[in-house]
Amino acid sequence: MSAAIELTGITKRFPGVVANDDVNLTVEQGEIHAICGENGAGKSTLMKILYGMQGADEGTMKINGEVVDFTSPTDAIDCGIGMVHQHFMLADQLTVLENVILGAEPTLTGGRLDFKKAETHLREVADEYGLTVDVHQMIETLEVGERQRVEIIKVLYRGAEILILDEPTAVLVPQEVEALFENMRELKASGTTILFIDHKLDEVLKISDSITVLRHGKTVASLKNEGVTAHELAELMVGSELPTPATTSSTVTDEVALRLSGVTVLNEANRPVASNINLAIRKGEIVGIAGVEGNGQGDLVDAIIGTTQISSGTIELLGNDITYESVRKRREAGVAYVPEDRQHEGLLLSSPLWENAALGHQTQAPFGSNWWLNRDGARRQTEAIRQQFDVRTPNIDVAAHALSGGNQQKLIIGRELTSNPDVLIAAHPTRGIDVGAQAAVWDDIRAARRNGLATLLISADLDELIGLSDTIVVILRGEFVATLSPDEVTPRDLGAYMTGAALQNGGVA
Amino acid sequence: MRTYALSLAAPVGAFVLTVIVSTLALLAFGSNPVEAYGDMLSHASKLETQVDILNRATPFYLSAVAAAIGFRMNLFNIGVEGQYLVAFLFAAQIGGLISLPQVLHILVIMLVAMAVGSLYAGLAGILKTARGVNEVISTIMLNSIAVGGLLAWLQQEWQAEQGEAFTSTTLGTNPIDESGLFPTINGLLEIFTRDIGQGKQLTGMLLIAILVGVLYNLLLNRTRFGFDLRASGINPFAARAGGIPPKRMVLAAMMLSGAVAGLIGVVELADRGKFPPDPIQGLGFQGIAVALLGRNNPGGMAFAALLFAFLDVSSGVLDSTGAASREIAVIMQGVVLLTAVVAYGVANRLRERDEASEAAEALLAEREVVPA
Ligand SMILES: Nc1ncnc2c1ncn2[C@@H]1O[C@H](COP(=O)(O)OP(=O)(O)OP(=O)(O)O)[C@@H](O)[C@H]1O
Ligand SMILES: [Mg+2]
Numbered sequence: 001m002s003a004a005i006e007l008t009g010i011t012k013r014f015p016g017v018v019a020n021d022d023v024n025l026t027v028e029q030g031e032i033h034a035i036c037g038e039n040g041a042g043k044s045t046l047m048k049i050l051y052g053m054q055g056a057d058e059g060t061m062k063i064n065g066e067v068v069d070f071t072s073p074t075d076a077i078d079c080g081i082g083m084v085h086q087h088f089m090l091a092d093q094l095t096v097l098e099n100v101i102l103g104a105e106p107t108l109t110g111g112r113l114d115f116k117k118a119e120t121h122l123r124e125v126a127d128e129y130g131l132t133v134d135v136h137q138m139i140e141t142l143e144v145g146e147r148q149r150v151e152i153i154k155v156l157y158r159g160a161e162i163l164i165l166d167e168p169t170a171v172l173v174p175q176e177v178e179a180l181f182e183n184m185r186e187l188k189a190s191g192t193t194i195l196f197i198d199h200k201l202d203e204v205l206k207i208s209d210s211i212t213v214l215r216h217g218k219t220v221a222s223l224k225n226e227g228v229t230a231h232e233l234a235e236l237m238v239g240s241e242l243p244t245p246a247t248t249s250s251t252v253t254d255e256v257a258l259r260l261s262g263v264t265v266l267n268e269a270n271r272p273v274a275s276n277i278n279l280a281i282r283k284g285e286i287v288g289i290a291g292v293e294g295n296g297q298g299d300l301v302d303a304i305i306g307t308t309q310i311s312s313g314t315i316e317l318l319g320n321d322i323t324y325e326s327v328r329k330r331r332e333a334g335v336a337y338v339p340e341d342r343q344h345e346g347l348l349l350s351s352p353l354w355e356n357a358a359l360g361h362q363t364q365a366p367f368g369s370n371w372w373l374n375r376d377g378a379r380r381q382t383e384a385i386r387q388q389f390d391v392r393t394p395n396i397d398v399a400a401h402a403l404s405g406g407n408q409q410k411l412i413i414g415r416e417l418t419s420n421p422d423v424l425i426a427a428h429p430t431r432g433i434d435v436g437a438q439a440a441v442w443d444d445i446r447a448a449r450r451n452g453l454a455t456l457l458i459s460a461d462l463d464e465l466i467g468l469s470d471t472i473v474v475i476l477r478g479e480f481v482a483t484l485s486p487d488e489v490t491p492r493d494l495g496a497y498m499t500g501a502a503l504q505n506g507g508v509a
Numbered sequence: 510m511r512t513y514a515l516s517l518a519a520p521v522g523a524f525v526l527t528v529i530v531s532t533l534a535l536l537a538f539g540s541n542p543v544e545a546y547g548d549m550l551s552h553a554s555k556l557e558t559q560v561d562i563l564n565r566a567t568p569f570y571l572s573a574v575a576a577a578i579g580f581r582m583n584l585f586n587i588g589v590e591g592q593y594l595v596a597f598l599f600a601a602q603i604g605g606l607i608s609l610p611q612v613l614h615i616l617v618i619m620l621v622a623m624a625v626g627s628l629y630a631g632l633a634g635i636l637k638t639a640r641g642v643n644e645v646i647s648t649i650m651l652n653s654i655a656v657g658g659l660l661a662w663l664q665q666e667w668q669a670e671q672g673e674a675f676t677s678t679t680l681g682t683n684p685i686d687e688s689g690l691f692p693t694i695n696g697l698l699e700i701f702t703r704d705i706g707q708g709k710q711l712t713g714m715l716l717i718a719i720l721v722g723v724l725y726n727l728l729l730n731r732t733r734f735g736f737d738l739r740a741s742g743i744n745p746f747a748a749r750a751g752g753i754p755p756k757r758m759v760l761a762a763m764m765l766s767g768a769v770a771g772l773i774g775v776v777e778l779a780d781r782g783k784f785p786p787d788p789i790q791g792l793g794f795q796g797i798a799v800a801l802l803g804r805n806n807p808g809g810m811a812f813a814a815l816l817f818a819f820l821d822v823s824s825g826v827l828d829s830t831g832a833a834s835r836e837i838a839v840i841m842q843g844v845v846l847l848t849a850v851v852a853y854g855v856a857n858r859l860r861e862r863d864e865a866s867e868a869a870e871a872l873l874a875e876r877e878v879v880p881a
Contacts, residue, residue, distance in 0.1 A: 307749055328752030337750060345750040348743040359740060360751035368733045375731070 002065030004029045004162055004193040005050065010059035012045055014402060016394025019045040020056070021217035027162075027210070029064075032184060032194045034204040034225075037214035038238050038434045039406025040392040043197045044086055046214070047164050050195075051083040052076035063162070082160025084151040086167045086197070086405045086432065087343045092140040096133050097122060100154045125156050146294065148172070152183075163187065165196040167405070169203055170431050173292055173460045174495050181207050199406075199434050200461075201230040213237055238436040251284035252470050256319075257454035258304070258423045263313035265299045265478075273299040274478045277313070281423070283452040286445070288459065288469030288486070292498050296478035297458050298340065301425055304456070305337050306330045318422060331360055336421035338412055338429050340458070342405075346412045349401040353393060354382040356400045357415045364419070385414035389444070390437060405432045413441055417448055424448070427458045442468060462491035476500050519849070519856040520812070526848035531841045540833035552826040553819055556702055560695075560709045564780075566811075566818035568593075568773045568789075570718045572796020573814055574725050575769035577805040579644075581729065582742035582762050588633060588648025589770040590793025591655030596626035596767075597774030598659070598682070601784035605683040614689040619775050626771025627764040629655075634763030638756040644763070656790065664786050680786040691717075691779035714776040721769060726807040738762055798842065802849050817842055 005027040012020040019042040027033045035043050048054045050061065052070030061068050063079050070076050073083070090099045101118045122135055133149050142150070148171055155163060169177045184194055184207060198204050204211060205225060213221040213236045221236050258281045265274040274296040281287045291297050302308035304315060306327040314323045322330055331337070337360065339345035347356050358367040358378045366377030382396045389410045393403055400408060409432050416424065429445070430438045445468065449455065459465045465472060466486045474482040474497040482497050496502035535542040552558050572589050579586035600622035609617060633651060636642040667680045693710040705711070729735040740748040741758045749755050773792055778784070799817055803810030824838035 305750060326752070326754060327749065328754065331752045339750055344744075345746050347747055348740055350743055351739070355736070355740075358736065359747060362733050362736050363752070368736070371733055373731055373733050373736045 003027060003062070004031075004064060005195070006062040006065075007046075007050065008060050008062075010046065010049060010056045010061070012042075012049060012054065012056050016398065018217050020049070023059070023214065023217070023219050024222070025212055025219065026222070027193060027195055030188055030191050030193055031209040032188055032196070032207055034208035034211045035195065035197045035214065036199075036201070036204060036211060036233060036237055039410070039432075039437055040404040041214040041237075042217040043214055044166055044404060047083060047166055047195070047197065050076070051081060051164060077158055077160070080159070080161035081164065082155030082158055082162070083164040084148065084155055084166065084168060086170075088147045088151055090139045090147060090150060093138070095136050095138055096142075096150050097135040099139055099150060100135075100157050104158055122153065122157060126153055161191070162193045162195065165194065167197050167199065167432055169198055169200060171293070171428075171460060173498065174462055174491055175292070175499060177203065199432065199438075201233045201435065204233065205230060234435055238434065250470060251450050253283045253285075253452065255283045256280045257283045257285075257317070257452075258456070259314075259316040260300075260304070261314050261316075263300070263303060263315065264311050265296070265303050265308055266311045267299070272311075272478055274303065274475075277480060279456075279473070279480070281454040281456060283422075283454050284449055285470045286449055286455040286457055286468050288457045288465040288472040289475055290462070290465055290472055290484075290494050290498050291458075291475035293460070295475050295498075297475050298427075299478075300475070301337075301340075301427055301456075301458065304330075304425055305335065328363065332363060334420075334422035336360075336416040336419055336424045338416050338424070338426040340427035340431075342408050342412055342431075347400045347408060350399050352399060353386070353391075353396040353403070353411060354379045356411060357382040357385055357396075359415070361415065361419050381418065385411065385418055388418070389414035390440065406434055406437065409433050410437060410441070413444070417444055421448075422452070422454065424453055424455045426455060428460060429457070430459075430461065430464060438464075462494050466491065466494070474498060476503075518859075519852040522852040522856070523845055523849040526852070527841055527845040530844045530848070531837060534840050535833055535837060538834065538837075540837075542833075544830075545827060545833040545837065548826055548830045548832045549823040553823040556705060557707045557709045558822060558826075560698070560705055560711045561822045562815065562818045563715055564710075564712050565822055566814040567712055567715045567718045568776045568792050569795055569799050569817055570811060570814040571714075571721060571769055571773045571776065572792050573799035573803060573810040574721055574796075574807075575766045575773075576793075576797045576800040577803075577810065578725070578738075578762055578766040578769065580742075580800060580805050582738050582758060583745075584742075584759060584762050584766075585645045586630060586633070586648055586763060586766045587645055587797070588630060588651050588793070589766070589773075589796050590790070591648070591652035592626040592629045592767045592770035593773035593777075593793060594655045594660065594788060594790075595629045596622040596771035597777050597788060598663075598784045599625040600771075600774050601682045601685065601778050604685040604689040604778065605783065607689075608686050609688065611688040614686065615691055618685075618689050618778065619772070622771040622774040622778075623768040624771070626774065627768040630767025630770065631760065631764045634760040637763075638759050644759075652793070660788070667786060682784040684783040685778070689778075690782060691775060693779075712776060712779060714772070714779060717772060717775075721772065722807045722811060734761070798846055802846055804853070816845070 003026050005025065007023060007025040010020050010023040011018070023042070023046055025046070035046070037043050045054065049056045052073045052075050055071070063081070068075070068079060091102065094102070097115070097119055100122055119135060126133060133146060133153065139147065139150070148168065168180060172180060187194060205228065208225050210222070210224050211228065211233065212219060213233065215237060260277050260279040263274065263277040264272055267273045277300060279287065289297050299308060303310045306325060310323065314321055316322065317330065317333055317335065320333070322333065343349060348359060358373070362368045362373060363370055366374060366381045368374045368378070379396060385391065386393065386396060391403070391410045391414065392407050400411070403411065409430070413429055430441050433441060445455065457465065457468055466489060469486045472484045472486055472489065472494070473480045474484065476498065481503060484494070484497070493502065532542045535545055553562065572593070575589045576586060600618045603621050604614070604618040607614065607617065629651060633644050633647040636647045637644050664680070671679060692713045694713045694716065695705050695711050698711050699705060729739060737748070737753045737758060740751065741753055741755065745755060770793070777788060795817060799810055799813045803813035820838040820841050824835040827833050827835045827837065
């Protein structure tokens with residue numbers, strides 16, 4: 001039988017970079033094939049070419065042995081290829097159902113939409129793979145994890161036989177990853193071919209049958225998942241050691257930098273999404289929040305940043321009440337913010353990098369003042385961020401959308417950490433960042449902590465959460481239900497707390 | 510160099526396409542295109558027509574800048590029309606009541622016009638921030654209040670007041686003193702050319718329009734406010750997380766837009782000397798088209814304003830020469846808008862591909878120097 005996918009000599013150039021340089025890739029029928037590589041190695045680009053979103057400059061593609069030439073994703077979908085993107089592509093103002101059927105609408109006679117049929121089919125697909133969603137909810141109200149589920153359902157709904165997943169696990173907690181892998185195995189058993197990108201090498205080793213490694217746009221290795229170690233993979237990717245988050249000596253002081261007292265946040269329906277939260281983060285301390293996506297951690301972050309008003313309680317920054325201050329006042333007072341969704345809340349995608357680096361700090365030196373924007377200062381600072389945080393880009397004048405996902409994330413981390421904040425609110429700070437750069441970001445956060453930074457860390461990566469935090473609190477249905485010491489807890493225990501299982505069983509000792 | 514050529518390719522391409530389409534249109538109407546274009550160009554080559562074109566381009570440009578301020582943050586101020594009419598009325602009324610030394614008089618009139626335009630636009634801003642009313646709907650509504658309500662009511666009042674004896678010259682607000690009229694600048698142009706004949710006067714507001722363009726550019730690209738404005742337009746969520754207050758920005762942008770719209774009232778006031786019963790209408794909508802064609806860019810809008818003004822003014826001659834119907838100008842304005850959108854898209858693609866192959870060449874060269 002011919003291979004499901006066979007790419008030969010694929011080359012793709014962008015202004016200032018060659019994203020894919022003579023790439024070869026062969027994926028057998030019904031296998032799970034992982035693509036690994038550093039940030040900017042060209043993984044997403046290759047997948048977009050395969051999905052017909054971007055045309056290759058050179059090279060040929062064969063699907064099931066037939067030479068194909070896709071000019072749009074529609075062609076790819078017709079060939080049975082479906083893709084879930086690194087950055088989700090759902091319409092915020094539509095419901096789950098509407099998003100899923102968008103572009104594949106079943107119609108009644110006379111062209112009216114057959115919502116009934118669509119909903120039935122959607123439920124069948126969702127149930128078959130154990131993907132739970134509320135089909136009538138608006139996308140904008142969903143958390144990142146839920147959005148991904150919608151994306152996957154959307155692809156399966158169209159009957160994809162070759163599934164491309166770009167960093168699907170980046171947004172999931174371990175239990176969800178486990179569930180996703182179970183789904184992937186089921187899909188594989190029913191003959192689906194899966195191609196996926198992942199920066200977490202242990203996950204790659206766990207689920208994949210074969211692995212292709214890209215570096216600087218070139219294929220450097222294509223191997224079977226037999227006897228390969230994460231160490232070897234990492235070396236293939238970056239040529240360096242695989243870092244592990246190590247706990248370092250505590251730098252926690254007595255001085256409280258951020259204090260939340262009795263904070264309650266209500267949603268539009270006046271139901272509490274975070275209730276009576278008490279939290280104190282001291283200078284030099286990292287407090288990690290563990291919780292399954294959608295348990296109120298996002299609302300808590302919004303409340304601290306000031307994009308959501310709290311209904312009761314107080315928020316203090318370095319002893320000053322900031323409960324009623326604007327977002328700008330809070331940021332000027334020293335609150336830095338790494339949002340969970342970089343493209344949604346973190347970037348101006350069509351603006352040059354130096355303007356993106358200024359966003360959130362435009363009222364302060366070196367980016368500007370209350371009245372003026374300091375272009376020279378902003379550019380100099382952006383260059384500094386680019387070098388210090390290894391943002392791979394031809395120059396700082398390219399638009400943010402031209403950066404690879406991981407490099408966008410590095411730019412945001414850089415701009416927030418270089419603003420010398422007192423408090424850092426970091427939601428999934430290393431999401432989408434490759435193993436090498438991840439270690440560097442951890443080092444940067446630790447260095448800032450030594451200098452007195454108080455950090456609120458939210459992460460779906462439990463190793464990161466345990467490795468970085470001084471204290472871990474567990475959030476469940478809007479309440480803090482446990483406070484744990486990272487020295488005494490394993491990712492498995494933490495997972496049990498997050499789903500509430502540990503509490504019912506009287507805790508895991 | 511090639512990149513530079515490409516950036517010119519878009520407007521040139523749009524122009525060529527427009528000429529082709531309007532030629533076809535002229536042929537379809539049974540007119541002789543060569544004759545029609547010839548008439549328009551020879552008319553436009555006269556100094557007096559050029560003065561008319563500049564006079565017309567001035568309000569077009571102000572109107573475009575007013576619209577563009579909103580567009581830059583995805584705010585569709587369709588209400589420039591109503592804003593300038595109301596500003597015009599108040600400026601004329603108040604300007605007619607006071608007598609002051611010239612500079613002060615003009616300054617007061619300009620401030621009144623800007624303040625009134627600003628407040629009128631601010632209504633739409635408040636409706637949006639406090640009540641969530643879409644600005645397109647509210648500004649359209651405010652337009653019809655200004656035109657269909659206020660203006661119509663005034664016309665009635667004026668006629669009733671004057672009984673049977675009215676003529677269109679006696680209607681309107683009281684004429685304002687000479688000192689309140691923004692001076693004309695024939696002298697400035699005559700430095701470079703011969704004397705302007707036919708009693709044509711070049712509006713001094715042209716200088717203000719140029720100043721507004723310069724300030725607009727400065728505001729957008731050099732000020733913190735301009736950065737906030739653009740950021741809000743590109744990604745409102747990121748803007749908000751970056752400390753930009755969304756409601757205050759909506760209000761500020763709306764009021765700034767209205768203030769610039771108010772200046773159009775000053776142009777008209779300087780021309781007519783009072784608020785007449787038949788003020789020129791449609792400037793607000795032309796401004797939207799000019800802003801679209803000029804892509805909200807200060808230079809681009811200047812070019813677009815001149816082009817629209819040229820088409821408007823020079824087509825006037827067609828009625829007398831009979832070479833074609835002057836409505837051809839409207840067709841051309843519409844077509845140039847459409848073709849510009851297409852041409853800009855194509856040029857962007859070409860430029861990206863160009864840059865990509867340049868990068869590849871550079872990379873190849875590098876490799877040859879340092880063999881792997
Ligand atoms: N639309 C674009 N315009 C210009 N350059 C681009 C564009 N898309 C990608 N690139 C560049 O191509 C290179 C490869 O990007 P790609 O997104 O494929 O990386 P990736 O391997 O998916 O990285 P990551 O792990 O960070 O997501 C990067 O250097 C990026 O800057
Ligand atoms: Mg990617």
